[in-house]
Amino acid sequence: MFNRKIIEIDKPIFKNNVFFYNISTTYDLDKYFLKKDSFIDYIDVKDDLSSVPEGISIIPVLCNILPVSWIMDATIFIDELDKTFFESIKAIKENFSMMFPKIEFKGRLIVKKIVDYDRIFMEDKYMPFFSGGVDSTFTVINNIDKKPILASIWGSDMPIDETEGWKNLSNIINQFSKEFDLEKVFIKSDFRELLNIRKLNEEILAINDNWWHGLQHGISIISHGVIYAYKKQIGNILIASSHSTRDLEERGVEVIPCGSSPIIDNYFKFSNCKVIHDGFDFTRQEKIGKIVDYVNTNDKKVYIKVCWESISGKNCSSCVKCCKSMLGILAEKQDPNLFGFEFDESILDEVYEKVSNPENYGVYWDINKGNYWKHIFERFQEDPEYWKEKKNLKWIFDLKL
Template identity: 30%
Template sequence: MSLPIDDNGHANNIVLGSPVLEDGRYTVPFTVPDKLKPFFRSEEFWFECPDAGEVPESIAVVPAVANLLPFAWVFGCELRVRAIDKSFYDAVPEIRRGYDDMVVDLSLSGTFSADEIIDNSYSNEGGSPLSLFSGGVDAWCTLARHSSEKPHLVTVWGADVDCGNESGWKVVDEHSSSVAMDYGLDYSYVRSNFRDMIAYRALDTSSLMVACDYRWWYNLQHGIAIIGLAAPLAYACKAPRIYIASSNTEMDKPYVCASDPTIDNRFAVAGCRAFHDGYELTRQGKVDAIVRYARGSACKVSLRVCYHVQSGRNCCRCEKCARTILEILAGGGSPGDYGFDYKPWQFDILMWRMEHVFRLVYPEFYYDIAAAVKKRGITLPRSAHWVLSDDLASICDNGFKRGWGSFHDFGAGLYHGARDLIAGRAH
């Protein structure tokens, strides 16, 4: 695999080689300036999408470009590629404007250039949209809202479950596949090292990121990265749209997030555009929509929301699981019908930890839960009555919980730092 020669002789270029397809895997070699080398575990980007088959070079390189563009913008580099799709190339300045408006504490520079710009546009009449599907609340809400369009579900291996975690992925893959089968939908997966190649610990603790208090994955990478991974399949299927479910809502502003309508809706490739879905809904509103959808469906709705996702299952012990369980109860549903398997005593312990140990960093979610419970006359188990407390703000965040959270983060930092060190030596 050869890289294009940097004929400018500059040491500030990110240079991508041509994608090579071998045994179903596209590999894109790249080089980065010395100042960026500590932030990468590998200088090879790869992805697999069996259902996309072989696609033009100008399409196959889009996932790699999408993941490396934020590095060029943030660190003032030129990202260079041999060939690129015209629709994507034309969209990059629009995506960049979305970033400019979002990450206001960073001064973005850097450029993107291609030796050849190729028009891969197609007529998308009658094609099914792709719907990025993690199995969580956001993704299920988008599926419920667009079920009449018969979306083609796409799950990314390497986003939550590590690209090398075969056992965890098996659970996730079976879950997404069963959802598609139950609802008569097509399903595909994309596997990539797009997260594994980045040394997030070194990046997030760099002086530039610390100064603005940003985290690379959430604040700068994930939206464009995940949509970009779906681009080759969108081209192969002649999809008109790629749905990506919203994480935030318009009521949450201001915030800094790499997935937002002002960024995602500007993404285009060949004859396809991305659409950031469900932005007008609160998380409780999304759960309400899912519960309503489930009542009108003969098929089961099984959510996969857990922070501890390397197992591919809901642990029913973390804040994310607990929050979703409460939202389902507030929506009039039974959590056991939505993929949460726990005993009553386990629920009571979880609620105690929520009330006394976990820092609930999104208090607005719990205010919405409390409002829904009160409005609908829902009876919560006694151990969950803290949600209805007049002092909910101090339950969500207090000195003890912040101290515990700092201790936990310190331990997690040591773990991930050691992991990055081991990975760096391996490479």
């Protein structure tokens, strides 16, 4: 007998390269949804996507809702689904359960028709998700010989109502694609406006994480590449790592709880396409070093967009993420101003003040929480002779890391 908590997803409606989704739920699940419809718009794609089958085009909205089913022990009903993806869900769910043992992952997925879409995919075609940040920029450069196709989502970090911010960000992405002679695809989606994250966060207090970071963002972002990859026969979708093997070693753990992880992303498969969690062998500082080296060696210009404090689509050059990136670039003996920041040496004094008094500025300024600051300062300390004239950096060399 089915659980009485039910989610039904209708057959996708396609019009002008936009996929529309309609959802219905039993009343006890209503509070977890802000609305019952969603869309994905391939805003600059010239190809007609109408030939993409239902069992593929349903995957993006399904991935957004699957964690709701698991945590709320609800049953999802859909008409059709790709066989390979259907089979991959089991491993993804089990690995989430292993990652978060304090909560139970239940729920069911009932599919009327499971189809084996045995389509030929090109194993030499790669599509990384690209936001312009450190991780995704490294992933592109790390795979530059493969001429990857960049996929960027308007609606992930940049809200879909921020048209001016998206204009600035899309210009940055356009410049990057031209600089490196790469194809790109822009995807507009309201997937972050579908769920009531505040209510869902209340259901997962035991995991000491939030819904977006812990459960949603990995498979939801990846799923936005499925339709285009199927149409263009792209054999590999790449998503950049946030953590690294060194992070695991330093924390003494086998896995870092995160919705995007090798044990989640690498198990995501559909038809004959696979997903690669890229860059896990590199720390964030090592990625910055590789980016700087590549830019210097190949005479390229790269605007690194890391800031989500500013909705302008540009870096604010004052938040913790901007400061980590600026100091990371400086530690590689390069000028942060060349990478899209507004940097001067007064920022070094500001960082010193904030990392010295994290109780006044927040946990992300605490060099004992996480490893990003530690790896930046270690990089400075590798060459004290080079920095000896920089008096406002002396405090870094006094740190016991």
